Amino acid sequence: xxxxxxxxxxxxxxxxAKAISLLGQLFLVLGPVSILFLxxxxxxxxxxxxxxxxxxxxxxxxxxxxxxWGKFPALGALATMPSVxxxxxxxxxxxxxxxxxxxxxxxxxxxxxxxxxxxIVCVLLFAISSxxxxxxxxxxxxxxxxxxxxxxxxxxxxxxxxxxLTDFYMG
Numbered sequence: 001x002x003x004x005x006x007x008x009x010x011x012x013x014x015x016x017a018k019a020i021s022l023l024g025q026l027f028l029v030l031g032p033v034s035i036l037f038l039x040x041x042x043x044x045x046x047x048x049x050x051x052x053x054x055x056x057x058x059x060x061x062x063x064x065x066x067x068x069w070g071k072f073p074a075l076g077a078l079a080t081m082p083s084v085x086x087x088x089x090x091x092x093x094x095x096x097x098x099x100x101x102x103x104x105x106x107x108x109x110x111x112x113x114x115x116x117x118x119x120i121v122c123v124l125l126f127a128i129s130s131x132x133x134x135x136x137x138x139x140x141x142x143x144x145x146x147x148x149x150x151x152x153x154x155x156x157x158x159x160x161x162x163x164x165l166t167d168f169y170m171g
Contacts, residue, residue, distance in 0.1 A: 001073035001115050024072040031079035032057035038082035041089055077116035084108050085126055129156055 001023070008019045036053030040046060088105045091097065112119055132153045 001076050027076045027079040034082040038086040041086035074116045077112045077119040
């Protein structure tokens, strides 16, 4: 993130403080577009992608205390992660797998990991959820193993909200 801000500062001859704030606002705008791209990549449904992008744009308000210089690297990584995952998903499901596409996808994934290392947890949660959801079949009667997989997928989906849920139900 900071190297991107330094590049912007040197190319445009902008004050570093303004460059960092500009990048932060740019990542706030890129987040919903990135969610839209990932949703469309996974579902191939334009309406679902548009609704997901609108929910990301209007449903998740960024509080004023969260938009500061300390949060911009995390915000940048979170805003670009869905697009990187969509790019890798497209590579994984393409008929003609090219090594250059995989190389660039891995370079971009390493780049957002260097932007903020906690993004590794989000990428792992995406990988686990994708793996489990691909193993589920919707039209059959639930067996023991399949109900355990559904339960595990449900727990993984609620994990990011763990603190909010415990504060609400314990308080």
